[in-house]
Structure formats: C-alpha cells, structure tokens
Amino acid sequence: MMMAKTGTDIQIAICGSAGDGTIASGDIMKRAAAAMGFNVIAFDVYPPEIRGFGKCISRIRISTKQTYSLKQESDVLISLNDGHAIPHVGEVRDFGAVIYDDSLGSQVAEGGHISAHISPAQIPYGFGVRQISELATNSARSRNIVVLGYAAGLFNLPSDGFHEIIRSKFATKAQIVIDSNIKAFDAGLQVGQAVFKLDDVEVGSDSKETNGAEAVMMTGNGAVARGFMEAGIESYFGYPITPATSIMERLAVDMPPTGGKFLQTEDEISAIAATIGAGFTGSRAATATSGPGLALMAEMVGLGVMAEVPVVIAVSQRGGPSTGLPTKTEQSDLNLAVFGGSGDAQRIVLAPTNVEGCYRCAGMAFDIAETYQTPVILLIDLYLSNRYETVIPAKENTFAPKPRKKVSVKKGEAFKRFEMTENFISPRAVPGEAGLMHTATGLEHNELGRPNDAVHMDMSIKRHEKLKSAVHFPGLNVSKRFGDKGPVDVGILGWGSTFGEILETMYQAQAEGISCSAMKVVMLSPLPLQSLQEFFADCREILVPELNYEGQFANLICGALEKPVTRLSRATGTPMEVQEILAEVRRLSGQDPAQIQIAGAEGAQT
Amino acid sequence: MSAPLHYVIIGSGSAGFAAATTLRRADDDCRITMITMDGLPFYNRYDLPQVFHGRHDWRDLLAVPPAFYDTMRIKLRRRSRVVDVDGSKQLVSLAHQETVHYDRLLVCAGGRGYLPENLIESARLMHGFGSFEAAMQLYRDLPKGGTAIMIGGDMVGIDLALTLLETGYHVSLITNAQTFWPHKITPDEQSVLLRALEAKGMTVFEDHRPVGVTRDNGGQPASRVILEDGSEIAGDVVMSFCGLTSSVEFMLGADVDIERGLLVDPELRTSNNTIWAAGDVCQIWHDTEKAYKFFHGWENVRVMGKLAARNMLGEHEIFDVNIEDRIEIDADGQLNSTFWVHR
Ligand SMILES: Cc1cc2nc3c(=O)[nH]c(=O)nc-3n(C[C@H](O)[C@H](O)[C@H](O)COP(=O)(O)OP(=O)(O)OC[C@H]3O[C@@H](n4cnc5c(N)ncnc54)[C@H](O)[C@@H]3O)c2cc1C
Numbered sequence: 044m045m046m047a048k049t050g051t052d053i054q055i056a057i058c059g060s061a062g063d064g065t066i067a068s069g070d071i072m073k074r075a076a077a078a079m080g081f082n083v084i085a086f087d088v089y090p091p092e093i094r095g096f097g098k099c100i101s102r103i104r105i106s107t108k109q110t111y112s113l114k115q116e117s118d119v120l121i122s123l124n125d126g127h128a129i130p131h132v133g134e135v136r137d138f139g140a141v142i143y144d145d146s147l148g149s150q151v152a153e154g155g156h157i158s159a160h161i162s163p164a165q166i167p168y169g170f171g172v173r174q175i176s177e178l179a180t181n182s183a184r185s186r187n188i189v190v191l192g193y194a195a196g197l198f199n200l201p202s203d204g205f206h207e208i209i210r211s212k213f214a215t216k217a218q219i220v221i222d223s224n225i226k227a228f229d230a231g232l233q234v235g236q237a238v239f240k241l242d243d244v245e246v247g248s249d250s251k252e253t254n255g256a257e258a259v260m261m262t263g264n265g266a267v268a269r270g271f272m273e274a275g276i277e278s279y280f281g282y283p284i285t286p287a288t289s290i291m292e293r294l295a296v297d298m299p300p301t302g303g304k305f306l307q308t309e310d311e312i313s314a315i316a317a318t319i320g321a322g323f324t325g326s327r328a329a330t331a332t333s334g335p336g337l338a339l340m341a342e343m344v345g346l347g348v349m350a351e352v353p354v355v356i357a358v359s360q361r362g363g364p365s366t367g368l369p370t371k372t373e374q375s376d377l378n379l380a381v382f383g384g385s386g387d388a389q390r391i392v393l394a395p396t397n398v399e400g401c402y403r404c405a406g407m408a409f410d411i412a413e414t415y416q417t418p419v420i421l422l423i424d425l426y427l428s429n430r431y432e433t434v435i436p437a438k439e440n441t442f443a444p445k446p447r448k449k450v451s452v453k454k455g456e457a458f459k460r461f462e463m464t465e466n467f468i469s470p471r472a473v474p475g476e477a478g479l480m481h482t483a484t485g486l487e488h489n490e491l492g493r494p495n496d497a498v499h500m501d502m503s504i505k506r507h508e509k510l511k512s513a514v515h516f517p518g519l520n521v522s523k524r525f526g527d528k529g530p531v532d533v534g535i536l537g538w539g540s541t542f543g544e545i546l547e548t549m550y551q552a553q554a555e556g557i558s559c560s561a562m563k564v565v566m567l568s569p570l571p572l573q574s575l576q577e578f579f580a581d582c583r584e585i586l587v588p589e590l591n592y593e594g595q596f597a598n599l600i601c602g603a604l605e606k607p608v609t610r611l612s613r614a615t616g617t618p619m620e621v622q623e624i625l626a627e628v629r630r631l632s633g634q635d636p637a638q639i640q641i642a643g644a645e646g647a648q649t
Numbered sequence: 650m651s652a653p654l655h656y657v658i659i660g661s662g663s664a665g666f667a668a669a670t671t672l673r674r675a676d677d678d679c680r681i682t683m684i685t686m687d688g689l690p691f692y693n694r695y696d697l698p699q700v701f702h703g704r705h706d707w708r709d710l711l712a713v714p715p716a717f718y719d720t721m722r723i724k725l726r727r728r729s730r731v732v733d734v735d736g737s738k739q740l741v742s743l744a745h746q747e748t749v750h751y752d753r754l755l756v757c758a759g760g761r762g763y764l765p766e767n768l769i770e771s772a773r774l775m776h777g778f779g780s781f782e783a784a785m786q787l788y789r790d791l792p793k794g795g796t797a798i799m800i801g802g803d804m805v806g807i808d809l810a811l812t813l814l815e816t817g818y819h820v821s822l823i824t825n826a827q828t829f830w831p832h833k834i835t836p837d838e839q840s841v842l843l844r845a846l847e848a849k850g851m852t853v854f855e856d857h858r859p860v861g862v863t864r865d866n867g868g869q870p871a872s873r874v875i876l877e878d879g880s881e882i883a884g885d886v887v888m889s890f891c892g893l894t895s896s897v898e899f900m901l902g903a904d905v906d907i908e909r910g911l912l913v914d915p916e917l918r919t920s921n922n923t924i925w926a927a928g929d930v931c932q933i934w935h936d937t938e939k940a941y942k943f944f945h946g947w948e949n950v951r952v953m954g955k956l957a958a959r960n961m962l963g964e965h966e967i968f969d970v971n972i973e974d975r976i977e978i979d980a981d982g983q984l985n986s987t988f989w990v991h992r
Contacts, residue, residue, distance in 0.1 A: 137715070138708075145728070145745040156747040158729055163690045164715035167728040169745065239782040241688055241707060 051081065051246050052106040054114045055194065057187075058131050059123025061089070061099050064187030068123075069101025071191055071212060075204040076105040077260045077433045084110055084543075085431035086618075089370055098127040103431075111397065112543030115620050118244045119198075121190050123172075125157040132157065137164035140197070140242040142190060145169030148183070166242040168197065175230045185227030192228040196235020198246050202228070261434050263401040263427035263540075267357050268293035270405025271329055274442040278304045278321035278328040280314045282336065285369045286425040287359040290331040315340040315356070319347050319418075322354040323483055325473030327409045327444060331357035334376040335366065337383065337420075344418050345384040348506060350483040351461065351469070353412035353419070357405065360424040362616045371616025372425035374539050375591035380422045381568045381599065389507050391415060392568040393519075394422040396542035398432035400565065406442030407519055413447070415510055416471055422567065424590070426618050427540040441518070447471070450479055459490040463501065467509035514571045521566035522574045525549060527558055532632045534582030535561040536575075536608070538596050541588055541619045548624040557632040567596075570603050579606050584631040586611060588624050653678040656961060657741055657749060659731050659899075660757035661685035662694070663947055664928030666712065667954030668755050668961075673721045675962050682724040682749060684731055684741065689781055690715055694805075695947055695990055697784040698812035705788075707781050731758075736904035736921045752923070753961045756900065756911055757954060759929040760893030763827070768800070768889060771862040774871035776888045778809055787886065790870060796821055796884035798874050800859050803830035804946075804989050806890025807846075811982065814850050821852045821884055823859055823874060830892035831945040832976045832986065845978040854882060862887045893945070895930045908932055912941050915967040917957040925961055927953035935970045944972060947990035 055072060059065035066087050073085040085103040104113050116136040122128035122143040135141055143157045153159070161167045170193065176185040188209070195205055205228055213221045261269065268290050271279075279298060281291045291307070298305045304321070308314040314330045321328035332340065337358050347354055360376040362368025380392045391411060395404040404421055412419040450470040452458045460481035462469045469490075472479035482492035487502060489495040514521045526549045533552070537545040542563045549561040562578045564571065579585060587597040588611040597610045611627050613619070656672055658665045661683050669683050692710040704710065718725045730744040734754065741749045762779060764772055776790065776797075777783040791797060796819040799806045807829065810820040822828075822843075829839060843853050862871040863881075871887040895910035905919040906912040911926040914934050918925050928950035932941035944953070949972065956966050973987040984991055 147746045150746045150748065153747060153749045156743070156745050158726060158745065159724075159747070161727065162715065163718040163725045163727075167688065169728045239688075239785065241782075 050107060052104070052108060052110065052114075053118040053198070053244055053246065054102060054104040054116070055119040055121065056100060056102045056117040056131060056134065057121045057123065057190070058098070058100045058128040059187070060127055061097055063099070063123040064184070065099040065123055066101055067212070068121075068187035068191050069103055071188070071205065071208050072101075072194075073103045073105075073431050074208045074212075074260055075200070076103065077258055078208060079201065079204045080258075081105045081107060081433070082110055082258075083260060083431060083433045084113055086113055086426065087429055087431075098124075100127075100131065111546040112621065113618070115622055119194065119242075121194060122157050123187055123190065125151075125155065129157055129160050132160045132162075132165070135165050137162075138166065138243045140166045140168055140244055142168045142170075142193060142197075144172035144186065146171035146174045148173060168193075168238065170234055170238075172231075175234060176227055179226045179230035180223040182223075185224060188224050188227040189231035192231025192233075193235035194231075195228075196232040197238055197240060198244060200246060202232055258433040258435050260431050261398050261402065262289070262429055262431050263395075263398050263423050264289040264359065264429070265293060266398045266402035266434060267331070267405040267421065267423070268297065269436070270402045270408070270442065271355070272297050272301070273440045274406045274409045275327055275444045276303055276329055276409070277326040278318065279330065280306050280308050280317035280321070280328070281330045281332065282308055282311045282314045284311075284333045284336045286361055286428045287331040287333050287336070287357065289428070290357055290359075311336040311339040312343065315343040315354075318354045318356070319343055319350075319352050322347070322352040322412075323350070323474070325447070329355040329357065329409075331359070333359050333361050334363045334379060337376060337379055341379065341384040344390060344420075345386060345388045346485045347418040348384075348388040348390055349386075349485050349487070351416040351471070351506070352483070353409070353416055355405075355408040355412055355419050355421060357421040357423070359428040360422065362614070368616045370425070372540070372618060373591060373614060373616060374424055374541065374589050375593070375595065375614065376422065377538075377567065377591070377595040377599065378593075380420045387503055387507070389510055389568060390417050391419045391510060391513055392422055392566070393419065394539045394565055394567050395427070396537070396539060396563050396565065398427070398430060399434045401427065402434055402436065404519075404565070407516070409444065410442070411513065411516055411519070414468070414516070415513055416468065417506075417510065422539065424540050430540070447473075450476070452478055457491055460492050461488060461490045461502070461505070463490060463505055466512065467505045510569050513569060514566055514573075519565070522562060522564045522571040524560055524562045524574070524578060526553060526560040528560075530581050531558040531560045531583070532634075533557060533559045533584045533586060533628050534578055535559070535586045535588065535624065535628065536564065536578070536596075536600065537561065537588060538564050538567060539589075541590055544619045544621050544624060545588060547621045548628060551621065551625055552628045552632070555629070557628060557634060559628060559632070564596075567599065570599070572603060575600065575604060579604060584609060586624070586627055586631055588612075588619050588627070590614065590619060653680055654752040655680040655682065655750065656753050656755065657751035658683045658755045658757060659685075659734075659741070660759055660928065660930070661687055661691050661725065661727075662757060662759050662928060662950070663691075664759070664950040664954035664957075665755070665757035666691040667951045668757065668927060668958040669723045670721060671955045671958035672962065673723060675959065680724070681722065682726060682751075684726045684729050684743070684749070686728065686730050687780065688728055690718065690725060690727070692781065693947075694779075695808065697778065697781065698809045700781075700784045700788045701812050701816045701818070705785065710781060731899045734900055734903035734924075736902075736924060739923060754924045755957055755961060756919075756924065756926040756930055757928045757950075758896040758899075760895040760910075762889060763891045763894045764889055765800075765825070765859075765891060767860050768862065771871060774862055774864055774887070776870060776886050778805060778888060778890075787888075791818065791886050794818060795886070798823065798882055798884040798887045800874065800887070800889045801825050801830070801891035802828040803890045803892050804832065804986070806888065807984065808991070809890075810846070810851060811849070811984070819850070819852070819884070821854065821882055822846070823854045823857050823882065825858075825891065827891040829976060831943065832974055832989070834974075834976060838976075842976070842978050845982060849982045857882075893929055895943075897930060908941055910941070910943060915970065916960045916965055917953060917968060918960065925957045927957040933968055933970055942970065944968075944970070944988070946986070946988040949988050
C-alpha cells in the first residue's frame with residue numbers, strides 16, 4: 044500500500060512542442076502520481092496531423108477522490124514552449140500556477156513570452172529551466188524533466204516515486220541517460236523546494252491508505268488490449284488507423300509470445316474478412332479500427348451477422364465523416380456501429396464510459412460474441428482511447444475462455460447449425476468437428492445453412508430475438524443509474540467517454556441543490572429498454588449530451604422510446620465541458636437561478 | 650487615426666500603481682503596461698508587519714482584487730525584470746529576452762535595502778522585509794517570543810519592531826546613522842525617541858559598530874551580530890534596516906541623468922523627454938536647496954505617481970518639495986510622522 048495525501052484534486056497541464064519531451068514528462072508525472080496512490084485521469088493531445096512537430100499537451104488530474112473526467116480548468120500549467128502554451132494560460136484557474144522558462148535562448152518580441160499572458164490572479168513561476176538543464180546535464184534536452192522536479196518541489200510531491208518511474212521509463216537506455224535524467228529532476232526539485240509558494244494549489248497534508256501499487260495506469264486502448272489478452276485472444280487482423288492503432292501495437296507485442304496469431308493486413312476489408320474467417324473456425328478473433336475503417340468493414344459485419352460468426356471489433360471514433368478530424372475526438376459513429384451495412388443486421392454494440400469499462404467490456408466481448416454468435420462492436424472514441432486512468436485489474440482473470448458446449452447430433456440427422464431454438468441461439472460447431480459439417484453463407488439460409496429465400500422472415504426474427512437477452516448478460520452493467528433515486532427534476536443520459544463529464548456535472552448539480560440523476564447506457568444495441576423506461580418515468584426532463592452534430596444517441600433513444608429529450612449535441616473535436624452541461628441542467632431544473640448555490644470545487648466531492 | 654499611446658511603467662509599488670490608475674482614469678484609450686519583478690499584484694507594504702497579527706493570506710493584503718487590473722485594462726507583467734532601457738529606440742528589455750516598446754516610460758522601480766559594506770558578505774544569512782514572501786519567511790523563522798536583532802532601524806524597521814513588541818517578541822536595536830531614516834533628526838530628538846522605544850520593551854545598543862553576523866553551528870539563519878570590539882549580540886534572526894539604495898542599474902543605457910537616484914525636474918521628467926520617474930527611485934530638484942533630493946514615504950510616492958501620470962498626459966504640475974520633516978512618539982508609543990504613513 045502506498046500513501047497518498049487526502050483532499051487532493053489537482054490538474055496539471057504540460058504543454059510544449061513534439062520535440063520537447065512533453066508527453067514523456069506527462070507520462071512520468073502520471074505514473075509517479077499513480078504509484079503514490081492517487082487516482083489519475085490523464086489525456087494527451089498530439090500534433091494535429093501525423094506529420095512533423097507541433098503542439099503537444101498532456102493533462103493529468105491527480106486526486107484522492109473518485110473522479111470521472113478531466114477538469115475544465117487546470118490548477119497548474121507547465122510551459123515547455125511558450126508559443127504553444129500561451130493559448131492555454133487561460134485554462135489555469137485563479138490562484139493556480141503557471142510554470143515557465145525565464146531563461147529563453149533567443150530574443151522575443153513583446154507578448155512572445157508566456158509571462159505576458161498570465162492574469163493578475165494567476166501565479167507566475169518563472170525560473171531558468173534551460174540553464175538548470177544545461178548545468179545539470181550539459182544539455183538543454185532535459186528541460187522536460189527539470190520542470191517535473193520543480194513541480195514536485197513546489198507541490199511537495201515525494202521525489203522517490205519520480206526517481207523510480209524515471210528509472211523504469213529509461214530502463215532500456217544506457218545508464219548515463221537514466222543518471223542524467225535523475226540529475227535533471229533533482230536540480231529542478233531543489234529550485235522548486237526553495238520557492239516561496241504563492242498559489243493555493245494544495246496537495247493535502249494528512250495521509251490515507253489507498254490502493255496504491257495495485258492500481259495500474261492504462262489508456263482506454265491499453266485497457267482494450269489488456270482485456271483482449273486476458274480473454275485469451277487468439278487471432279488479430281488489423282490495419283493501422285488513428286486513434287485505434289495503439290491497440291494493434293500493444294497486441295503485436297503481447298500476442299505472439301502466448302501463441303496468438305497477429306497479422307497486419309493490407310486494408311480494413313481484409314482485416315475484417317480474416318477476423319470473420321478466424322471467428323468461424325472457433326478462434327477468439329478481433330480487429331480494431333476507427334470510423335473510416337468501420338465504414339469499409341460494414342459489408343463484412345453483415346456477413347458476420349448473417350453467418351452468425353462471433354468476432355470482436357473495437358472501434359475508436361474520431362471526427363468524421365471521411366478523413367475528417369483524425370486526431371480529434373467525436374461520438375459520431377454510433378449510427379454506423381449500430382446500423383451500418385445492408386439489411387436488418389442487428390449486432391451487439393458496447394460503449395464503455397471509462398478506461399476500466401474498456402478493460403471490462405473488452406474482456407467480456409468474446410464471451411458475449413460467442414454466446415450470441417454475432418459480431419460485437421466495442422465503440423469508444425479518441426478521448427477514451429488516449430485517456431489514462433488508474434485501474435485496479437481483477438485479481439483473478441475472469442475473462443479466460445470457457446470450454447464451448449459440445450454439440451451432438453442424433454444419428455441419421457443433419458446438423459442444424461441455424462436451428463430455431465427456444466432462445467433463438469443455435470448450436471455452434473467449428474470446422475473440423477466430425478459430423479458437424481455445415482454451410483456458412485451470406486445468403487439467407489435455412490436451419491441447415493442452405494440458401495433459402497422463403498425463410499427470410501423467420502430467420503430475421505431469429506437473428507434479432509436471440510440478442511434480446513444480451514442486456515442481461517451476467518457480470519455486464521449494460522446501464523447504470525447514479526445520483527438521486529426515485530423521481531428527479533433532471534436526468535442526464537449519456538454514453539461513451541462523455542459520461543465522465545456527465546457524472547461530474549451531476550454531482551455538481553446535486554451540490555447546488557438540483558434534484559438530478561444520471562444514467563449511462565453501455566449497451567447501445569440492443570438497448571436496455573426496461574431500465575431506460577424506468578429512468579424516463581422518473582425524470583421530469585431528460586438531457587442527452589453527446590459529441591456529434593446530429594444527436595445520434597438521442598435519435599436512437601427517442602426512436603426506441605418515442606419520448607422527447609433535450610439534446611446537447613456538439614461537434615468541435617474536443618470533449619464536452621462540465622460547465623456547459625451544468626448550464627443546461629440548471630436551465631432544465633427550472634430552479635430560480637438566484638436560489639442555486641453555485642458550488643466550489645468541494646461541491647464536486649462524491 | 651493614430652494608434653493609442655503605450656505607457657510603460659516599471660514597478661508596481663505605490664508610485665507605479667497610483668500612476669497606472671491615474672493614467673487609465675484620464676485616458677480611456679491608451680495602452681498601459683506595468684512591469685514588475687514582484688510575484689504579487691500591488692499591496693500596501695506598510696501592512697506587512699500584519700503577518701505577525703496572523704494575516705498570512707496575501708490576498709488579504711492586496712490593495713485591489715486581481716480583477717481590478719482587467720477592469721482597468723492595466724497589463725500587469727509580474728516576475729519580469731527590466732535589464733535595460735534604450736532611451737533612443739524607446740525599448741525596454743526584460744531579463745527573459747523580451748523587448749517592449751513604449752511611447753512614454755515611467756520608472757517607479759523604488760529601491761532595495763541598503764547594506765553597510767562590512768555586512769555585504771553576510772547578506773544571505775540575514776532576513777529581509779521588503780516583500781510579502783520575505784515577511785512570511787521572517788515569521789516562519791522567528792521562534793514565538795524570540796528576538797530579532799535590527800541593525801540600523803530605519804522607519805520600515807521601527808514599524809516592524811513596534812509590531813513585534815506588541816505581539817510578544819523581543820527586539821534588539823543596534824543604532825547607526827540610518828536609524829529613523831528617511832527622517833533626518835538631531836541626536837537629541839533621536840535620544841527621546843529611543844528612550845520611548847526602550848520604555849516599550851526594546852533593547853537599544855547605541856555606539857556599537859557591527860562588523861559581521863554569524864550563525865550558531867550549522868544553524869540557519871544568522872542569530873548573532875559581531876561587534877567591532879569582538880563582543881556579540883545574540884538573538885534569533887538578524888535584519889538590516891539601513892535605508893534604501895535606488896534601483897537604477899537598468900537605466901544606465903537610457904540616456905538619463907543619474908546621481909544616486911534618477912534625476913528629475915519638479916514635473917518628474919528625467920533628462921530624456923519620453924521618460925519620467927516617481928517614488929523612491931528618483932531625486933527631485935529642490936530649487937531652494939539647489940540639490941536633487943529623495944522624498945520617501947508612502948504618501949509622498951503616491952502623490953508622485955499620480956503627478957507623473959498627469960504630466961505624461963501633458964499637464965505641467967509640480968511636486969511640492971517643501972515637506973516638513975518631523976517625527977514624534979506619543980505616550981502610547983505611537984509614531985507620528987509628517988510624511989511616513991502609519992497603519
Ligand atoms: C516593508 C516596507 C514597509 C514600509 N512601510 C511604510 C510605512 O509604514 N509607511 C510609509 O510611509 N512608507 C513605508 N514604506 C516605504 C514606502 O513603501 C516606499 O517609499 C514606497 O514603497 C516606495 O514606493 P515605490 O513605488 O517608489 O517603490 P516600491 O514600492 O519599492 O516598488 C518598486 C517596484 O519596482 C519594481 N522593480 C524594481 N526593479 C525592477 C526591475 N529591474 N525590473 C522590473 N521591476 C523592478 C519592484 O518589483 C517593485 O514593484 C515601507 C517600505 C517597505 C519596503
């Protein structure tokens with residue numbers, strides 16, 4: 044067990060250019076904080092395109108309480124490149140800290156230095172970052188580590204944790220690299236410790252035990268890969284695409300040693316085709332892509348539905364349509380995931396709302412696919428893919444594959460692979476099982492798998508009805524309600540990554556005295572209609588915040604329940620902000636604005 | 650239409666702040682930039698002894714809330730040190746390598762504590778009291794009921810000493826020529842004042858010449874003052890209050906006349922017609938005495954700040970140099986000065 048200081052909830056933003064080591068220093072900060080026992084949520088923003096240098100920003104929320112999203116305002120901004128950091132000074136709250144280099148290497152015109160942009164209520168901490176890096180390591184390259192040391196000194200964070208993470212981060216490098224980074228950190232630390240602190244950013248003073256070392260830092264994509272691995276993934280076929288690529292990269296490393304088959308195909312169509320082929324053979328098969336890739340795969344998803352082949356498709360959404368906004372987040376592939384393709388091709392779509400959810404859903408997706416013999420789409424987005432959170436993985440692996448039920452056929456009878464059973468789920472055999480040979484086809488087919496148009500209605504019923512019980516799949520929270528029980532004024536309904544902000548909003552609204560609940564919907568297809576109906580019955584007003592222009596989730600819900608909702612849909616490529624959701628909740632609550640007690644940070648305590 | 654004038658003020662103390670607000674009130678369009686080394690927005694320095702009365706949140710000391718600067722459209726550049734002023738190109742250079750162009754410049758850089766030469770080496774062992782940070786450091790380092798040794802005892806020190814005595818600390822004062830600075834008083838007047846301070850509990854050492862300070866083995870900060878005769882005065886912290894040296898180094902290339910401070914005419918204009926100066930940094934021409942004179946003290950510098958601002962805007966007001974120099978202490982130990990403001 045590690046000790047973390049109680050009452051801590053700070054967000055640090057580190058901003059620089061791609062060559063400044065911004066993401067690396069953010070990475071050390073978040074891992075060190077996690078190792079100290081804090082709950083961590085972090086999100087890195089990379090340069091807008093794949094090419095060259097550009098702005099990077101790493102935001103890290105470090106907390107002793109359960110948090111659900113990044114904060115709208117940061118408590119601390121560290122600049123490694125003023126040109127990039129200047130536009131972010133405004134995100135630092137009053138009496139928060141701005142840490143920057145005041146020993147620039149070259150002359151700048153008026154306003155070119157970050158100190159020109161710090162408001163009178165923010166606290167400037169300029170120091171000779173470059174000089175200190177050069178003194179400590181003979182190079183200006185360690186500026187990113189010097190600032191970490193400075194922040195650790197200023198906010199009184201223990202240096203041991205950082206040393207350990209620096210050592211592990213550079214473990215594959217020469218000892219001299221590790222030593223010089225530790226030196227750079229310590230040099231910054233010394234300066235930070237000597238500074239008179241004027242900000243009110245507090246790392247609490249008393250300690251409490253936390254889960255500390257048990258917690259693991261993961262991104263959403265990392266959690267998907269880990270869930271896949273624990274579930275015993277056997278085959279992966281994929282084609283790289285932002286922001287899903289890191290799932291593939293992780294599996295490329297992790298799968299071969301366990302005997303898994305990993306192949307980068309020539310495009311997304313081949314990837315899904317190969318995945319379905321592998322699924323058909325009984326292999327636990329998955330692929331991962333983004334919206335444009337899923338669009339290409341749509342036809343093959345239909346084959347998976349028709350031929351009842353279990354496969355798992357992780358989809359990380361980015362701004363669309365077309366190439367769209369490759370490095371920006373959006374929730375606009377819901378329609379494609381739920382409906383995409385030809386015909387009535389219902390499939391299961393799971394949309395986890397946080398990193399832990401990514402891990403759990405990915406872990407369970409194969410069993411769900413296997414149970415319902417259909418493609419399962421795991422729908423996340425860039426904000427969740429790249430977001431870091433501390434997750435406490437299950438002590439025992441509950442995702443490991445269970446033996447498939449043996450199918451038996453009475454002597455003289457043909458194997459009905461698509462038999463119309465009571466629950467519409469048919470016995471499944473894989474190629475090579477004696478006596479269980481059958482046809483799998485994209486043509487409509489009868490129980491034996493033989494092409495047959497006449498059974499189309501019956502088979503359509505079968506393929507839809509069999510999915511109905513998926514909402515009761517054991518161990519899976521397909522929806523969950525938070526906040527006030529019973530009738531409330533405002534219910535906020537959400538899905539995917541936006542739900543973190545929704546939950547933070549709900550707690551703030553409650554602290555303001557607004558009667559409020561929130562519900563997340565993890566299973567988008569089929570929808571958990573009963574819990575949705577109950578939620579609708581309890582809420583005077585329903586607000587649906589989501590990151591797309593058309594309000595795709597709101598449309599889905601309204602179509603299913605035929606009830607009006609208030610939409611808060613926006614497509615800017617950036618995550619939803621708590622304040623904008625809160626403004627809507629306040630409006631919908633109908634409470635006299637004068638009566639609402641605007642809560643401070645404490646109001647968000649859960 | 651010509652671009653609005655850019656007024657740059659170096660210093661965010663009493664003079665600089667008074668000037669900035671005066672400028673804005675008189676000219677809604679101009680650009681105002683206030684450059685300062687301070688980490689905090691303007692606060693009343695005479696309130697600093699209040700840290701010994703428990704005022705530890707700097708926000709309680711601010712003269713105006715931070716939002717005031719936004720409302721007044723005064724750009725406040727903190728933690729920015731001016732290293733050079735180019736009077737012909739009208740450029741201010743900052744230590745972090747940024748340059749700022751001005752149309753009119755007002756220098757209100759004040760001064761820093763003067764340290765007698767024989768104490769310069771020991772400077773880092775002594776406590777300062779010129780900023781909130783320094784005041785808090787003193788508060789943290791001085792044990793409850795402990796003794797502060799003051800060398801000199803200018804008015805800043807005497808104000809602090811009175812608060813320390815009030816709040817249960819001890820003060821040992823080693824007098825010198827700067828005791829009661831910036832007041833110039835006769836030895837007899839000084840003696841009356843010192844006796845009154847002794848009556849309040851202060852220990853006064855007259856006619857002793859400190860030659861250095863020292864700390865106990867390994868201890869930090871300095872706790873003893875070594876005197877010329879080899880004897881020592883012991884306490885918990887040592888402070889020097891010996892008046893001010895004006896902060897003018899960065900003005901050496903500015904093409905202005907400098908003596909100890911920036912020399913200004915009674916309208917507070919320097920020898921460069923785009924540069925004015927106000928506050929502790931400047932010496933004003935005293936026509937009767939035919940000399941440039943400093944005019945320290947809160948009220949004086951505030952008046953200078955306002956006046957300089959109006960003159961930068963085109964007025965021709967004159968600073969009244971005929972200021973009476975008198976200081977008294979009443980039966981309650983309360984100091985009354987003709988120009989030094991007491992809280
Ligand atoms: C602790 C203390 C207590 C005092 N108490 C009293 C009192 O009780 N009553 C009274 O009447 N007077 C008091 N005084 C004196 C009075 O405050 C001064 O006369 C007055 O503060 C001078 O104001 P100023 O604006 O000229 O300079 P200052 O207030 O000294 O301000 C100087 C400004 O210039 C800035 N500066 C200096 N050099 C540079 C540079 N190179 N680059 C950028 N910025 C620079 C500084 O950061 C600062 O903002 C006190 C002074 C102090 C220090």
